[in-house]
Amino acid sequence: MPISASDDIDVLEKAKRLLAPDYVPSEDEEYMNERQQTYFRMLLLEWKRSIHSAAGQTLQSLQDGPIREADLTDRASSETDWGIELRTRDRQRKLVAKIDSALRRIDSGDYGYCEVTGDPIGLRRLIARPVATMTVEAQEAHERREKISRDD
Template sequence: MSDVAVMHADDAAGAEPYRPHADEPFMNERQLAYFRAKLIAWRDEILKEANQTLATLQVESLREPDVNDRASSETDWGIELRTRDRQRKLISKIESALRRVDAGEYGYCEVTGEPISLQRLEARPIATMTLEAQERHERYEKVTREE
Protein backbone atom coordinates (compact mmCIF):
# COMPACT_ATOMS: atom_id res chain seq x y z
CA MET A 1 0.00 0.00 0.00
CA SER A 2 1.42 3.36 -0.90
CA ASP A 3 1.88 6.07 1.71
CA VAL A 4 -0.53 8.92 1.15
CA ALA A 5 -0.18 12.46 2.41
CA VAL A 6 -3.10 14.83 2.53
CA MET A 7 -2.11 18.43 2.07
CA HIS A 8 -4.36 21.36 2.93
CA ALA A 9 -4.17 25.07 2.19
CA ASP A 10 -2.90 25.69 5.72
CA ASP A 11 0.08 23.36 5.17
CA ALA A 12 3.18 25.35 4.34
CA ALA A 13 5.14 24.46 1.22
CA GLY A 14 7.82 21.96 2.10
CA ALA A 15 6.23 21.16 5.46
CA GLU A 16 5.85 17.59 6.65
CA PRO A 17 2.80 15.83 5.17
CA TYR A 18 -0.22 15.67 7.44
CA ARG A 19 -0.47 12.66 9.74
CA PRO A 20 -3.37 12.12 12.16
CA HIS A 21 -2.47 12.75 15.80
CA ALA A 22 -4.09 11.47 18.98
CA ASP A 23 -4.11 15.01 20.41
CA GLU A 24 -6.67 16.27 17.88
CA PRO A 25 -10.40 15.50 17.78
CA PHE A 26 -10.96 11.93 16.61
CA MET A 27 -12.11 11.62 12.98
CA ASN A 28 -12.13 15.35 12.36
CA GLU A 29 -12.29 16.58 8.75
CA ARG A 30 -8.52 16.33 8.22
CA GLN A 31 -8.38 12.76 9.53
CA LEU A 32 -11.33 11.70 7.40
CA ALA A 33 -9.75 13.33 4.32
CA TYR A 34 -6.44 11.64 5.12
CA PHE A 35 -7.95 8.16 5.42
CA ARG A 36 -10.18 8.71 2.38
CA ALA A 37 -7.10 9.58 0.29
CA LYS A 38 -5.19 6.60 1.73
CA LEU A 39 -8.05 4.22 0.89
CA ILE A 40 -8.50 5.63 -2.63
CA ALA A 41 -4.76 5.41 -3.35
CA TRP A 42 -4.71 1.80 -2.11
CA ARG A 43 -7.71 0.89 -4.27
CA ASP A 44 -6.23 2.61 -7.31
CA GLU A 45 -2.91 0.80 -6.82
CA ILE A 46 -4.69 -2.57 -6.68
CA LEU A 47 -6.72 -1.78 -9.80
CA LYS A 48 -3.57 -0.70 -11.65
CA GLU A 49 -1.86 -3.99 -10.75
CA ALA A 50 -4.93 -5.94 -11.86
CA ASN A 51 -4.98 -4.13 -15.21
CA GLN A 52 -1.28 -4.88 -15.68
CA THR A 53 -1.92 -8.57 -14.99
CA LEU A 54 -4.79 -8.62 -17.47
CA ALA A 55 -2.69 -6.90 -20.13
CA THR A 56 0.15 -9.35 -19.59
CA LEU A 57 -2.22 -12.31 -19.80
CA GLN A 58 -3.58 -11.03 -23.10
CA VAL A 59 -0.10 -10.58 -24.57
CA GLU A 60 1.75 -13.60 -23.27
CA SER A 61 0.88 -17.07 -24.40
CA LEU A 62 0.85 -20.12 -22.17
CA ARG A 63 1.72 -22.30 -25.17
CA GLU A 64 5.23 -23.17 -24.08
CA PRO A 65 6.68 -25.92 -26.29
CA ASP A 66 8.25 -27.73 -23.33
CA VAL A 67 5.81 -29.51 -21.00
CA ASN A 68 7.82 -28.54 -17.91
CA ASP A 69 7.99 -24.88 -18.97
CA ARG A 70 4.25 -24.88 -19.61
CA ALA A 71 3.53 -26.40 -16.20
CA SER A 72 5.76 -23.83 -14.54
CA SER A 73 4.04 -20.95 -16.38
CA GLU A 74 0.60 -22.27 -15.50
CA THR A 75 1.59 -22.55 -11.84
CA ASP A 76 2.93 -19.00 -11.85
CA TRP A 77 -0.25 -17.66 -13.46
CA GLY A 78 -2.39 -19.65 -11.04
CA ILE A 79 -0.63 -17.98 -8.12
CA GLU A 80 -0.96 -14.57 -9.78
CA LEU A 81 -4.69 -15.05 -10.41
CA ARG A 82 -5.31 -16.20 -6.82
CA THR A 83 -3.51 -13.08 -5.63
CA ARG A 84 -5.71 -10.91 -7.86
CA ASP A 85 -8.82 -12.67 -6.50
CA ARG A 86 -7.76 -11.85 -2.92
CA GLN A 87 -7.20 -8.26 -4.00
CA ARG A 88 -10.65 -8.15 -5.61
CA LYS A 89 -12.10 -9.05 -2.21
CA LEU A 90 -9.89 -6.39 -0.62
CA ILE A 91 -11.31 -3.77 -2.99
CA SER A 92 -14.77 -4.61 -1.67
CA LYS A 93 -13.53 -3.94 1.88
CA ILE A 94 -11.91 -0.68 0.77
CA GLU A 95 -15.19 0.42 -0.86
CA SER A 96 -17.01 -0.43 2.37
CA ALA A 97 -14.52 1.68 4.35
CA LEU A 98 -15.06 4.59 1.94
CA ARG A 99 -18.83 4.30 2.50
CA ARG A 100 -18.20 4.43 6.26
CA VAL A 101 -16.12 7.60 5.75
CA ASP A 102 -19.04 9.16 3.83
CA ALA A 103 -21.53 8.08 6.51
CA GLY A 104 -19.39 9.44 9.35
CA GLU A 105 -18.95 5.94 10.81
CA TYR A 106 -15.32 5.41 9.84
CA GLY A 107 -12.86 4.76 12.64
CA TYR A 108 -15.39 3.41 15.12
CA CYS A 109 -15.66 -0.23 16.16
CA GLU A 110 -18.70 -1.97 14.69
CA VAL A 111 -18.96 -4.09 17.87
CA THR A 112 -18.30 -1.66 20.73
CA GLY A 113 -18.75 1.73 19.06
CA GLU A 114 -15.40 2.82 20.54
CA PRO A 115 -12.79 4.64 18.44
CA ILE A 116 -10.32 2.37 16.66
CA SER A 117 -6.76 3.52 17.41
CA LEU A 118 -5.10 5.70 14.80
CA GLN A 119 -2.14 3.31 14.79
CA ARG A 120 -4.45 0.42 13.88
CA LEU A 121 -6.14 2.46 11.16
CA GLU A 122 -2.73 3.46 9.76
CA ALA A 123 -1.70 -0.20 9.60
CA ARG A 124 -5.08 -1.54 8.47
CA PRO A 125 -7.28 1.28 7.09
CA ILE A 126 -10.13 -1.17 6.45
CA ALA A 127 -10.30 -2.21 10.13
CA THR A 128 -13.85 -2.38 11.46
CA MET A 129 -13.05 -3.37 15.06
CA THR A 130 -10.76 -2.27 17.82
CA LEU A 131 -7.82 -4.58 18.43
CA GLU A 132 -9.48 -5.95 21.57
CA ALA A 133 -12.79 -6.65 19.78
CA GLN A 134 -10.90 -8.28 16.88
CA GLU A 135 -8.99 -10.53 19.29
CA ARG A 136 -12.24 -11.56 21.05
CA HIS A 137 -13.79 -12.28 17.66
CA GLU A 138 -10.85 -14.42 16.57
CA ARG A 139 -10.84 -16.36 19.87
CA TYR A 140 -14.57 -17.02 19.45
CA GLU A 141 -14.05 -18.22 15.86
CA LYS A 142 -11.23 -20.52 16.97
CA VAL A 143 -13.37 -22.06 19.73
CA THR A 144 -16.35 -22.58 17.43
CA ARG A 145 -14.15 -24.17 14.75
CA GLU A 146 -12.67 -26.59 17.26
CA GLU A 147 -16.10 -27.79 18.44
Protein backbone atom coordinates in the same frame (compact mmCIF):
# COMPACT_ATOMS: atom_id res chain seq x y z
CA MET B 1 5.00 -11.67 -11.63
CA PRO B 2 3.01 -12.93 -8.61
CA ILE B 3 2.02 -10.25 -6.15
CA SER B 4 2.65 -10.84 -2.46
CA ALA B 5 1.11 -9.44 0.69
CA SER B 6 4.26 -7.36 1.14
CA ASP B 7 3.46 -5.67 -2.19
CA ASP B 8 0.11 -4.54 -0.72
CA ILE B 9 2.00 -3.07 2.23
CA ASP B 10 4.47 -1.36 -0.14
CA VAL B 11 1.60 0.15 -2.14
CA LEU B 12 0.00 1.42 1.06
CA GLU B 13 3.29 2.95 2.27
CA LYS B 14 3.85 4.67 -1.09
CA ALA B 15 0.32 6.05 -1.00
CA LYS B 16 0.91 7.43 2.52
CA ARG B 17 4.09 9.22 1.45
CA LEU B 18 2.53 10.51 -1.77
CA LEU B 19 -0.67 11.82 -0.20
CA ALA B 20 0.57 13.59 2.86
CA PRO B 21 4.34 13.64 3.24
CA ASP B 22 4.01 16.31 5.90
CA TYR B 23 0.91 14.99 7.68
CA VAL B 24 0.32 11.90 9.77
CA PRO B 25 -2.83 11.69 11.91
CA SER B 26 -1.92 12.33 15.51
CA GLU B 27 -3.35 11.39 18.90
CA ASP B 28 -3.09 15.11 19.79
CA GLU B 29 -5.92 15.96 17.40
CA GLU B 30 -9.64 15.42 17.85
CA TYR B 31 -10.36 11.83 16.81
CA MET B 32 -11.70 11.46 13.26
CA ASN B 33 -11.69 15.17 12.55
CA GLU B 34 -12.17 16.37 8.98
CA ARG B 35 -8.44 16.33 8.20
CA GLN B 36 -8.08 12.73 9.39
CA GLN B 37 -11.14 11.65 7.42
CA THR B 38 -9.73 13.32 4.29
CA TYR B 39 -6.38 11.61 4.89
CA PHE B 40 -7.96 8.16 5.16
CA ARG B 41 -10.32 8.78 2.21
CA MET B 42 -7.40 9.73 -0.04
CA LEU B 43 -5.33 6.82 1.25
CA LEU B 44 -8.15 4.35 0.53
CA LEU B 45 -8.80 5.81 -2.93
CA GLU B 46 -5.11 5.63 -3.86
CA TRP B 47 -4.90 2.05 -2.59
CA LYS B 48 -7.96 1.12 -4.66
CA ARG B 49 -6.53 2.86 -7.75
CA SER B 50 -3.26 0.93 -7.47
CA ILE B 51 -5.13 -2.38 -7.12
CA HIS B 52 -7.17 -1.62 -10.26
CA SER B 53 -4.00 -0.68 -12.11
CA ALA B 54 -2.31 -3.96 -11.18
CA ALA B 55 -5.43 -5.90 -12.16
CA GLY B 56 -5.39 -4.19 -15.56
CA GLN B 57 -1.79 -5.28 -16.08
CA THR B 58 -2.73 -8.87 -15.21
CA LEU B 59 -5.66 -8.78 -17.61
CA GLN B 60 -3.43 -7.43 -20.36
CA SER B 61 -0.90 -10.22 -19.75
CA LEU B 62 -3.67 -12.82 -19.95
CA GLN B 63 -4.90 -11.35 -23.23
CA ASP B 64 -1.40 -11.36 -24.75
CA GLY B 65 -1.62 -15.10 -25.20
CA PRO B 66 -1.41 -18.51 -23.63
CA ILE B 67 1.64 -20.00 -22.00
CA ARG B 68 3.84 -21.46 -24.76
CA GLU B 69 6.90 -22.89 -23.09
CA ALA B 70 8.17 -25.94 -24.93
CA ASP B 71 9.53 -27.63 -21.83
CA LEU B 72 6.87 -29.26 -19.66
CA THR B 73 8.63 -28.19 -16.47
CA ASP B 74 8.76 -24.56 -17.62
CA ARG B 75 5.11 -24.69 -18.62
CA ALA B 76 4.12 -26.13 -15.23
CA SER B 77 6.10 -23.43 -13.48
CA SER B 78 4.41 -20.71 -15.55
CA GLU B 79 0.97 -22.17 -14.89
CA THR B 80 1.73 -22.24 -11.17
CA ASP B 81 2.80 -18.59 -11.32
CA TRP B 82 -0.44 -17.68 -13.11
CA GLY B 83 -2.46 -19.58 -10.53
CA ILE B 84 -0.79 -17.62 -7.75
CA GLU B 85 -1.35 -14.36 -9.65
CA LEU B 86 -5.05 -15.10 -10.13
CA ARG B 87 -5.53 -16.04 -6.46
CA THR B 88 -3.82 -12.80 -5.51
CA ARG B 89 -6.15 -10.85 -7.79
CA ASP B 90 -9.14 -12.57 -6.18
CA ARG B 91 -7.84 -11.61 -2.74
CA GLN B 92 -7.41 -8.04 -3.96
CA ARG B 93 -10.94 -8.05 -5.40
CA LYS B 94 -12.16 -8.79 -1.88
CA LEU B 95 -9.90 -6.04 -0.55
CA VAL B 96 -11.49 -3.54 -2.97
CA ALA B 97 -14.89 -4.43 -1.47
CA LYS B 98 -13.48 -3.69 2.01
CA ILE B 99 -12.05 -0.39 0.76
CA ASP B 100 -15.44 0.56 -0.70
CA SER B 101 -17.06 -0.31 2.62
CA ALA B 102 -14.54 1.85 4.49
CA LEU B 103 -15.27 4.76 2.12
CA ARG B 104 -18.99 4.38 2.81
CA ARG B 105 -18.26 4.43 6.57
CA ILE B 106 -16.32 7.68 6.12
CA ASP B 107 -19.32 9.16 4.31
CA SER B 108 -21.71 8.05 7.04
CA GLY B 109 -19.44 9.17 9.90
CA ASP B 110 -18.89 5.63 11.23
CA TYR B 111 -15.28 5.26 10.04
CA GLY B 112 -12.76 4.74 12.81
CA TYR B 113 -15.25 3.27 15.28
CA CYS B 114 -15.56 -0.40 16.15
CA GLU B 115 -18.60 -2.08 14.60
CA VAL B 116 -18.93 -4.29 17.69
CA THR B 117 -18.32 -1.95 20.63
CA GLY B 118 -18.61 1.51 19.07
CA ASP B 119 -15.26 2.47 20.64
CA PRO B 120 -12.60 4.31 18.61
CA ILE B 121 -10.43 1.81 16.71
CA GLY B 122 -7.34 3.97 17.15
CA LEU B 123 -5.18 5.86 14.71
CA ARG B 124 -2.20 3.49 14.83
CA ARG B 125 -4.40 0.56 13.86
CA LEU B 126 -6.12 2.52 11.08
CA ILE B 127 -2.81 3.73 9.71
CA ALA B 128 -1.57 0.13 9.63
CA ARG B 129 -4.86 -1.32 8.33
CA PRO B 130 -7.16 1.41 6.93
CA VAL B 131 -9.98 -1.09 6.32
CA ALA B 132 -10.12 -2.22 9.97
CA THR B 133 -13.65 -2.42 11.37
CA MET B 134 -12.91 -3.53 14.93
CA THR B 135 -10.64 -2.59 17.79
CA VAL B 136 -7.74 -4.95 18.43
CA GLU B 137 -9.58 -6.41 21.43
CA ALA B 138 -12.82 -6.99 19.51
CA GLN B 139 -10.87 -8.53 16.60
CA GLU B 140 -9.03 -10.89 18.94
CA ALA B 141 -12.31 -11.97 20.57
CA HIS B 142 -13.84 -12.50 17.12
CA GLU B 143 -10.87 -14.64 16.04
CA ARG B 144 -11.05 -16.71 19.26
CA ARG B 145 -14.77 -17.39 18.68
CA GLU B 146 -14.04 -18.25 15.05
CA LYS B 147 -11.27 -20.66 16.06
CA ILE B 148 -13.47 -22.37 18.65
CA SER B 149 -16.28 -22.86 16.15
CA ARG B 150 -13.80 -24.24 13.58
CA ASP B 151 -12.39 -26.69 16.11
CA ASP B 152 -15.87 -28.12 16.87
